Structures are given as C-alpha cells and as structure tokens.
Amino acid sequence: AQSVTQLGSHVSVSEGALVLLRCNYSSSVPPYLFWYVQYPNQGLQLLLKYTTGATLVKGINGFEAEFKKSETSFHLTKPSAHMSDAAEYFCAVSAGTASKLTFGTGTRLQVTL
Amino acid sequence: DGGITQSPKYLFRKEGQNVTLSCEQNLNHDAMYWYRQDPGQGLRLIYYSQIVNDFQKGDIAEGYSVSREKKESFPLTVTSAQKNPTAFYLCASSSTRQETQYFGPGTRLLVL
Numbered sequence: 001a002q003s004v005t006q007l008g009s010h011v012s013v014s015e016g017a018l019v020l021l022r023c024n025y026s027s028s029v030p031p032y033l034f035w036y037v038q039y040p041n042q043g044l045q046l047l048l049k050y051t052t053g054a055t056l057v058k059g060i061n062g063f064e065a066e067f068k069k070s071e072t073s074f075h076l077t078k079p080s081a082h083m084s085d086a087a088e089y090f091c092a093v094s095a096g097t098a099s100k101l102t103f104g105t106g107t108r109l110q111v112t113l
Numbered sequence: 114d115g116g117i118t119q120s121p122k123y124l125f126r127k128e129g130q131n132v133t134l135s136c137e138q139n140l141n142h143d144a145m146y147w148y149r150q151d152p153g154q155g156l157r158l159i160y161y162s163q164i165v166n167d168f169q170k171g172d173i174a175e176g177y178s179v180s181r182e183k184k185e186s187f188p189l190t191v192t193s194a195q196k197n198p199t200a201f202y203l204c205a206s207s208s209t210r211q212e213t214q215y216f217g218p219g220t221r222l223l224v225l
Contacts, residue, residue: 009153032212043117043203043216044156051212090155094212100146100171101205101214103155 002027002093006104014112019063019078021107023091026072033074034092034101035065044090050074061085086111116140117217119204124222126191126198134189134220136204143209145187149173150201150219159202162187163209191222199224 007022025031032051036044048059055067065076074091091104117138126132136145144163148156158171162181176195181187187206191198201221205214 034213036216041201041219041221043119043218044205046213046215049213096212099212100158100161101156103148103157105153105155 002031002095002102004091004093004102004104006091006107008107009105010108010110012110012112013081015083016080019076019081019085019109021076021089021091021109023065023074023076023104024072025074025091025093027093027095029095032094032096032099033065033067034094035059035063035074035076036090036092038088038090038106040087047076047089081109081111083111083113085109117204117206117215119202119217119220121220122218124220125225126222127225129193131190131192132222134191134202134204134222136187136189136217137185138187138204138206138217139185140206140208140215141184142206142215143184144207145181146205146207146214147171147177147179147187147189148203148205150203156203159189198222 003026005024034049035047048057050057050067058064063078088106088108092101120135146161147159160179162168178190203219204217207214
C-alpha cells in the first residue's frame with residue numbers, strides 16, 4: 001500500500017521568494033515519486049519525477065525536488081517564485097512502471113506582488 | 114502532435130441518465146487510466162487498463178463502467194447508479210516500459 005501527504009492545502013509567497021511545497025509518502029516498495037502542476041480547468045502536467053539514481057531531481061520551470069528516504073519526503077522547491085507559478089501542485093507515488101498513481105490532496109500556490 | 118484528447122470539455126447529465134466520456138491517445142501507450150477529481154480530495158482512480166480487452170477497478174469504481182476495445186481508446190460511462198457524479202474527470206496513459214503517466218485536458222461533468 002502507498003500513500004501521500006501534502007502539508008498545507010494553501011501556500012502563499014511573494015514574487016521572488018522561495019517556494020517550498022511539502023510532500024511525505026509511504027510505500028511498501030521502493031517508490032517512484034512525481035510532482036504534477038495543474039492550472040485552472042486543465043489537465044495535469046509533469047514537473048519532475050524520481051525513479052532511481054540521483055536524489056536531487058531538476059524539473060521544468062526552475063523547480064527541483066530532493067528524495068530523502070530517511071525522512072520519506074520529496075519536497076518541491078523553487079528559489080524564486082514567479083506570478084506564473086500560481087497553480088495547484090500534486091505529489092504522487094507509484095510502485096513502478098505502468099503502476100497506479102496515488103495522489104496527495106494538492107497544494108494551491110498563490111504568488112503575490 | 115502526439116497526445117491525449119478528451120471530449121467533451123463540459124457534459125451535462127440529467128437524473129437517471131447514463132453519459133459517456135471519451136478518451137483517445139495517439140502515443141502508442143498500452144496503459145490507460147481514469148481519475149476523478151473533487152475539490153480538496155486530489156485525484157482518485159476509477160478504472161485502469163494495461164492492455165486491450167482487459168481492465169481493473171480502481172478505488173472508486175462503483176457507478177462507473179469502461180471498455181477497452183482499441184489500444185487508442187478508453188471511454189468511461191457514468192451510470193445512473195453514480196449518485197454524485199459532479200466532478201472533473203481526467204484520463205491518463207502510460208507506456209508499460211515507462212513510469213510516467215500523461216494526462217488529457219479533462220471533462221467537467223455537471224448534473225442538471
């Protein structure tokens with residue numbers, strides 16, 4: 001069984017500030033971890049993923065995430081927020097290829113001037 | 114362009130009516146998935162299929178049905194047994210050799 005917990009349903013940052021969105025997971029097998037972004041009334045777009053290898057993963061739009069097995073975490077960060085980053089972000093876990101994804105409940109990121 | 118298409122963008126259902134949501138992909142992916150999204154609940158898996166003519170129930174399959182007659186297509190029927198169908202429905206697909214699921218633009222279902 002696997003599960004995902006995203007801490008904070010809403011996060012607000014100022015433009016230019018650090019973005020930190022938290023994700024903790026549980027999995028009975030080595031996990032594959034994902035971050036997706038969703039803009040209003042649209043589908044999900046993959047930001048980045050961790051499967052194996054390097055634990056610091058870089059994605060699109062300047063985002064990155066670090067897999068920490070000891071903390072069962074996969075937090076998403078971006079050094080400097082931009083207004084266009086305002087969206088909902090979902091963390092997800094799977095057990096491997098063509099496996100079911102289990103999603104967190106999402107974090108809505110607001111970026112203010 | 115390769116991708117996943119869902120139609121219609123908006124769908125209205127009357128009481129007691131069955132409605133079908135379309136999902137088509139031209140990515141040559143073997144696996145396809147249907148998720149339901151409700152505010153504050155993330156995405157929940159309804160059905161998935163890893164090969165043509167085979168599919169499995171997800172976490173919330175009651176009141177829904179699917180078919181997988183062609184590799185490219187995975188339609189979802191919301192039956193009258195689904196008492197709370199208002200939601201945003203997302204279709205996804207993936208290769209059996211890769212771990213990433215790619216999503217369509219979604220269909221919003223509303224009840225009249």
